Amino acid sequence: MHKTVIGRKLDAGKIIFPLVRGHVLRCLLVTNAKVGKLYAKRVSDSLKKRGIEARIVVLPDGERYKNLKSLEKLYSAAVKNGITRKCFAVALGGGVIGDITGFFAATYLRGIDFIQVPTSLLAMVDASIGGKTGVDLKEGKNLAGAFKMPRAVIIDTDFLRTLPSEEMKNGFGEIVKYALLDKEFNKFLSSRANKIKSPDGKFLTDVIKKSVKIKEDIVKKDYLEGGLRRVLNFGHTFGHAIETASSYRLVKHGEAVASGMIDAVELSFFLGLCEASEREKALALIDSAGFGKINIDAAKLLKLILSDKKVIDREPVFVLFKGAGKPVVKEVPVKVLKKWLKH
Structure with a gap:
C-alpha cells in the first residue's frame, strides 16, 4: 500500500x-x-x-x-x-x-x-x-x-x-458513499449532516481521514478488485452511465455517483434487499449533501450500463444496499432491470 x-x-x-x-x-x-x-x-x-x-x-x-x-x-x-x-x-x-x-x-x-x-x-x-x-x-x-x-x-x-464550492460538493458525493458503506462512519456523518454544505476545517479533516481509512482498509484486502473492493463501486454503474450520457461536460463525478446511489438504493428496495426505513435514511443522507436524482432516457441508460466494464456475460453488476455498512454485489438480469426502469 x-x-x-x-x-x-x-x-x-x-x-x-x-x-x-x-x-x-x-x-x-x-x-x-x-x-x-x-x-x-x-x-x-x-x-x-x-x-x-x-x-x-x-x-x-x-x-x-x-x-x-x-x-x-x-x-x-x-x-x-x-x-x-x-x-x-x-x-x-x-x-x-x-x-x-x-x-x-x-x-x-x-x-x-x-x-x-x-x-x-x-x-x-x-x-x-x-x-x-x-x-x-x-x-x-x-x-x-x-x-x-x-x-x-x-x-x-x-x-x-x-476549491470552488461546487467542487467541494462534488467531493461529498464520494464521502457520502463511504458513509453508506461503513456503519460507524454513517453514524458520524449522519449526526453532522448540517455541516456538509458548509464544512469547517476540522470537520473536513475528520471526514477526509475517515474516508481515506475506509478505502485503504478495503484496498489492502483486495487490491485488484477480485472481490471486496467492488463495493467501492456503489453508485458507479449508474453514475458512469450518467457521466457518459452527458459527454463528461454537464455532470460532475460526485453528482453522478450520488444520483447513481439513489438509483442503487431504489433498485435494492425494488428487489426487496432493504427495508423502507433503511431506504429513507440513505436517501435522506444523500439529500443532506444537496444531491438529487439525474434523469436520463431509460433506453440510453440501459445501453450505457451494458457497456460498463463491470458487466459479466451481458448481465450488469451492481453494488446494492441492504443498509448502512451492508453493501452487496449482485448481478441483475437485464429483464429485471428493464422492469424496474419501467415501474
Missing part, C-alpha cells in the same frame, strides 16, 4: 525525497492550468530544495480531456524532457490529473514511479487512493486503464482553501 500523509501546508519535497533515493532526481510534474497557476511553483520549489528538477506539463482541465490524446501528450513530453525509468512523475491536481498521470506512469517505459498530490476534495478521498488509473473512451468511462499504486499520496488540506 502507498504511504499516505494528511496535513496542512505540507512540504511535498521533504516527503517525496526519501521515497525517490536511487532515482534520477528529475520528475514530470503534471497539472492543469488552474491548479498549476496556484500551486505548481510551490511544489516545484519544494522539490528543487531537495535537488529534484521538476519538468512541468500542463493539461487541459476537465473530465472530457481524460482521454488518449492527453495521455499521448504526456508520453511526448516525457521523451522530450529526458524522463527515464529512474525518474518519476507527480500528479498535482484533481482526479482527472491523477488518473491520467497514473496511467502514464503505469505504461511509459513499461512503468515508472509516481506520486499523487491531490488538490480537490474528490481526489483526496477517492481518486488518489488505491492505485486505479485510466482514461475514458468515447464508448464509456475508464475503459482503458491499469492498476498502478503510487509511491505516496500527499493530502494537503490547505489546497481546499481555493
Whole structure:
C-alpha cells in the first residue's frame, strides 16, 4: 500500500525525497492550468530544495480531456524532457490529473514511479487512493486503464482553501458513499449532516481521514478488485452511465455517483434487499449533501450500463444496499432491470 500523509501546508519535497533515493532526481510534474497557476511553483520549489528538477506539463482541465490524446501528450513530453525509468512523475491536481498521470506512469517505459498530490476534495478521498488509473473512451468511462499504486499520496488540506464550492460538493458525493458503506462512519456523518454544505476545517479533516481509512482498509484486502473492493463501486454503474450520457461536460463525478446511489438504493428496495426505513435514511443522507436524482432516457441508460466494464456475460453488476455498512454485489438480469426502469 502507498504511504499516505494528511496535513496542512505540507512540504511535498521533504516527503517525496526519501521515497525517490536511487532515482534520477528529475520528475514530470503534471497539472492543469488552474491548479498549476496556484500551486505548481510551490511544489516545484519544494522539490528543487531537495535537488529534484521538476519538468512541468500542463493539461487541459476537465473530465472530457481524460482521454488518449492527453495521455499521448504526456508520453511526448516525457521523451522530450529526458524522463527515464529512474525518474518519476507527480500528479498535482484533481482526479482527472491523477488518473491520467497514473496511467502514464503505469505504461511509459513499461512503468515508472509516481506520486499523487491531490488538490480537490474528490481526489483526496477517492481518486488518489488505491492505485486505479485510466482514461475514458468515447464508448464509456475508464475503459482503458491499469492498476498502478503510487509511491505516496500527499493530502494537503490547505489546497481546499481555493476549491470552488461546487467542487467541494462534488467531493461529498464520494464521502457520502463511504458513509453508506461503513456503519460507524454513517453514524458520524449522519449526526453532522448540517455541516456538509458548509464544512469547517476540522470537520473536513475528520471526514477526509475517515474516508481515506475506509478505502485503504478495503484496498489492502483486495487490491485488484477480485472481490471486496467492488463495493467501492456503489453508485458507479449508474453514475458512469450518467457521466457518459452527458459527454463528461454537464455532470460532475460526485453528482453522478450520488444520483447513481439513489438509483442503487431504489433498485435494492425494488428487489426487496432493504427495508423502507433503511431506504429513507440513505436517501435522506444523500439529500443532506444537496444531491438529487439525474434523469436520463431509460433506453440510453440501459445501453450505457451494458457497456460498463463491470458487466459479466451481458448481465450488469451492481453494488446494492441492504443498509448502512451492508453493501452487496449482485448481478441483475437485464429483464429485471428493464422492469424496474419501467415501474
